[in-house]
Amino acid sequence: MAESSGLSDEPNKKFQYYEHASKLLRNLNEMRKRPNLCDAVVVIGPTKIPVQKNILSAASLYFRALFDYDQHTTDTKDSASYVVSLDHLGIGANTFRLILDYIFTSEVQLEPSNIQDVLQAADQLLMSDLKDICCEYLNTCINPQNCIGIVDFTSQLSCTWWHAKVCQYLDANFREVSRHEEFLQLSSQRVEELLSRTTIEVEYEDQILDILLRWYRFQPEERKEETLKLLKSVLFAHQISKESMLALEEEKGEAEQEFHQELVSLRREEQARAFTKRGFVKVIVACGGEGPSTTEAGCFETKDYLRCVRPYSSGKAFSDWVDLAPMTTPRTGHGLVEVGGYLYVAGGRDNNCRILNTCEMYDPFKNCWKSFAPMNHARVGFGLVAIKNMIYAIGGSNDMTDPLTSMEVYDVCTGAWTPLSDMTMKRAWPCFVVADAKIYVLGGGIMGKFYESAEVFDTRSLTWYSVSPMRERRCDARAAAVDSDLYVFGGFRRIECPSAAHSGNACKLCGVEYYSEKKDYWVPLQSRFRAEGMCVASDRSQVNGALKYGDEILVVGELDMNGAVHSVRSFNPSSNTWDQVVVNTPKLQSRYQCCMLDLPRSLIHKLLIDRNASE
Template identity: 20%
Template sequence: HGVYQALLANGVGRTVEEREGEKEKIHRIVLAVSSDYFRGMFTCGMRESHQSCVALPFLSTSELEVLIGYSYSGILLLSWDSVFEITCMALQLQFQSALSICLNFMKKEMQASSCLDVASFAEAYGMSELLEEANDFVLRNFMEVSSTSKFQDLQAEKLLNFLRCDGLCVPSELAVFRAVISWIEADPEERLAHAGLLMTGVRFPLMTFREFREVRAINLRMECFGNKEVELYGSALKEFGFSLPKSQDHCRIRRPKDAVVLVGGDQLNPDVGQRIPSREVWFANSLRSGTGLVKDIEWRRLTEIPDKPKFRHGVAVMDGRLYVIGGCFFYAKDDIMKSAYSYDPVSDCWKRLADMQEFRSNLSVVVHELHLYAIGGDKDINTNVDSVEMYNPDTDTWSFVRPLDLALSGHAAAVTNGEIFISGGFNCKYECLVSTCLYHPERGTIYLADMTHDRAQHCMEALQSHLYVAGGVCNLRKFYTDQLVCEVYDTVADCWTTFASLPMPHVGAASIVLEEKIYVLGGYCQDDYSESALVHRFDPIMQRWENMGKLPGAVTDIRACLMHLPQHLRHFSSSTL
């Protein structure tokens, strides 16, 4: 670093930026407004406040130029190649707004290749919130992180802290063992000494006998290379053989910051008179990883809808409140509803809202620009509608906005990049559609590329500027049958591609995105009307579905959303399933 000199100007104009060791003309007031450091320098009687030229020794020219440029333009261009250096200087010179942008960049753009660097940086500078975000990213994406070169540079102590954490997300404990072995083999002479301690972070009782064979094989391989002092197999065998596989002491239990909330639903009892639609609202308090690939969800009751039971309804979360809209409470013509309720989890109170202007079930509800939109749906058992209503929470009123181009029900809607997307559904003849459109409450409908396969009563979720559709029914054989093919839409390229098919049918299922993974919950099989209480999760990185456990109650025509719940509900509720 050389000496950077600033020629401080009080007039208008600014010279072109010059190289290190030369002078740059800068307005005092611009620096004082942007930086607490310079504000103190120029306004607290320091000698620099009277100097026309100020020397700034030991500062990097390139980062300082970036911050000065930001002071004038309000634009801060960041990349992983520069963000840590710019953040350091923003801290040193107290450019608070630039610092906020840098920290936000690290949180929003964090990747498997950068999260460990962010964690180290946050720890070095005492940034506890950023450190928590980075460590949690490592836990959520451990499989991907463990395959990076940065993972191989981890200190043994830090690696062990991750391994011992309940919140570590892995498909099985064998994946944890493999990660440890890859870390050891990156520098075996130095790291074999840490092997025994690191293996205490692997929960061997959660392995199956087939998985444990790999542990034995790897230990034997190490012994063949002359590493007789390695006792992976012996210590692991002792723990594997004499521990209880189902012990909760060994189960990995993850509590995401936001909770999946399930609302209402129905059960397809062959005797219609025995069907009991649900008023219950449940939430997923924790995700549990057990032996092998066994997963489970800890469900807890949150509340009950203060109305008749609901299924084929709409739900949304806005300003921390849960909204439950429309739906039906049974299967007759007059059983469709237009009521609306909101629930505040902080006060544990429901509020009856103004009714919609139309009866609606099998609708979609989205949040767009701080308003709710109830889109399409069935107004009776044989008629769907093209109308769309907007709810204004400030006035507690519903008003019609621009209608759809055609009547729709059983469709799916999602918001990404500030725009409302709609896919599939039934038309007025109750045929399944392949269409995809962009809907705007004032401008109406713009059609996009069609899906490859028709579908209705399906799920659609937005993730990283892509739309993922799964489940539902289709018109494959002139009558409804299960749609197992899944597709993803690229909102930039306007095209659909298929991804891994569902392992089983999910018609009338709920869906949600939690921690960058897509959950499909419940539903039924159209071919034989059997129900599925299973929850499947798709990992876009691993490109596969996994079984996450079962639902607690009603399993079909349910709805789900993501909510931040008070801590006392997350840890001390007595109604645990």
């Protein structure tokens, strides 16, 4: 028939009906209300709920294992004869109905009264997607009044990522948390666990003393002896100020006088003890890159450096770069992201021009690096971005000529890389940025041709689509997101007119563009009249990073300001103004990757002491 109709020479094509899955779910949802189409019954107390085994098996690893185990011993011809009891799991009938609704509709109604039951049931039934939704909801509910309870609850379940996020919130807001009843009612053992943490965000040890005294005064008749023990176990007594000691001495209570005497004794014992700082300092880190060789004059080499600088200190520029532990492998053209307080580095090119698939992680608490699972593909000039606990590696090149379209994702919690759908275009050295769980891929190029096109990967639907192209073609640019909108900085393009300033390399530094996600259009941004902008478009300028920092975007790199080279300048999107942040550049290091990191104050304090001692 195909030959007679003239279709035999037509190419094969694959078609997809995009409403198929949702339509199928709607029909299955209707079918489950008919007991004759169900093949099992779930029993919870006196309640019997007809179910379909294949649907439950597809949604829950628990049910899949249960039904697989029973398949040789149970007669499934009669649905009423296959009975599954969930009483031993402690899952209520209403909770299970909510979970069934989610399985068939992908929607679940969460509220404070049911969130713990649904999350615990999702954990027991091994439904990771529902657990993530529950944890997302919990994340919106966190406040100083309830975060300790959420910390304890998530620690009991395998919610590794979300537990870490709640702990970060607890540390960052601990002074406010300690004022509420949830903390004041804790046992002395739990108070000791919390106050022993050096990650608590406090400026002075006096604030830990205040928190401890507040806990004591909530139940003074019962807590005097426990408080005396806590003074010894959680407090760095030698760091308590004279003012706080005097204020405690002037208290008229008998217990306060005992506390004062205990502190005097502890301070005497701890005089030789090392000074310990609690909490974190937010820094910019510069990782890897290239620069002049330290051993051969006139040569360049790939760097293993990891350095940090604090962007602001009391409103003044802070320009002192501090060396941290170097990477185990020198890298340039690599990817760098921060996830859960740790740095993750992947790919790049080493000193022997080998393109790498190896990866390593920096632990700021130990100031050391360790390897983690290698990527499936070696990559250089690629995108590495993070969304929650997932790290996405996209595109790049594995032979310095032909770019890749492949994408893979690394789950920090499971330690495995998984392939995802490819980009639609081959492009090396593009710009990557995340906004609203979407990964934007902007510009880049192939074999000397630069692009202005843009495509987006939606991590929720796992699909690619195109958006409006940029106004300017650019390669190796950097971008930052403000809500769902984008700001793109730097990168290079071919010079398209004879009057463009250059020194023979036929490329020019690009300016700044703004993208409105709502309106899907790009706008070039110019500096205000006679005001300093990002930098001069000279051969010396290079943008290495664009980092969101409060209400500003910090642009990091080698930024030529008419002769002087700055390493960090801040851009205020609201006022379209620029300001100087850090002048000094990291020594012998350029084309590095950078990001923000919360570094323990104790580490910075130690590194500065060690450096001053060696000078």
